[in-house]
Amino acid sequence: MERVVLVTGASGGVGLALCQRLLDEDGRIHLCIACRNEQKSEATRDLILASHPSAQVSTVEVDLGNLASVLRAARELRCRFQRLDFVYLNAGIMPNPHVNFKALWHGLLSGRVLHMLTTAEGIMTQTDRLNGDGLQEVFATNLFGHFMLVRQLQALLCGNEKPSRLIWTSSSNARESAFSLSDYQHAKGQESYSSSKYATDLTSVVLNRKFNGQMDVxxxxxxxFYQKLLELEEQTLEKYRDLLD
Known part of the structure; x- marks a missing residue:
């Protein structure tokens, strides 16, 4: 029986390179790619099949920053698969950094401009918009959307004697590495994403209700932190009750 692998954020960058690496290593897997819209999903599937024509590749549409989309995708995956063997939680966004010209002007007046220009302290700021659920987009996409998705897929992850492997790739250290490596080199260089402390610890929060001690928390x-996530989950499930089985 083929192993089923789910990859979120698979339409480009490290996610796409990861899909290609997985198929390079084992062309017998069933690869399910999760992207934000149908067009991206199909385009990504065609791109992967161009280099791996015999691969089994399916798609699922999910916007991790939209909780209704997360619940719909989880329901579709539960209908489609009996289990998931590997889940790569890769989707992630970054807030848009920009120069705070007001702060720069105050720096000119205060004589701190040289320090500000050499360190960017006080002049760089980031804007993180709220999504339709009232959550910050980065938090919803990078963390809570994945938290909800995994919680909704627990029947596929823990139903058999051999538990699935959750691998959280959208970590700060992974993103920093991507600046100095090509996407494929980055995917190839991560021999075990589960060795990332961020990956292991947030997986532990999702399924085990605690950190495993590798983080300084x-x-x-x-x-x-976990209880706050559970509160948000309860509010979300109440809001979108019609999307649940």
């Missing part, structure tokens, strides 16, 4: 803080 005490148990009390970790538990409070």
């Amino acid at each position: 005490d148990e009390d803080t970790a538990e409070k």
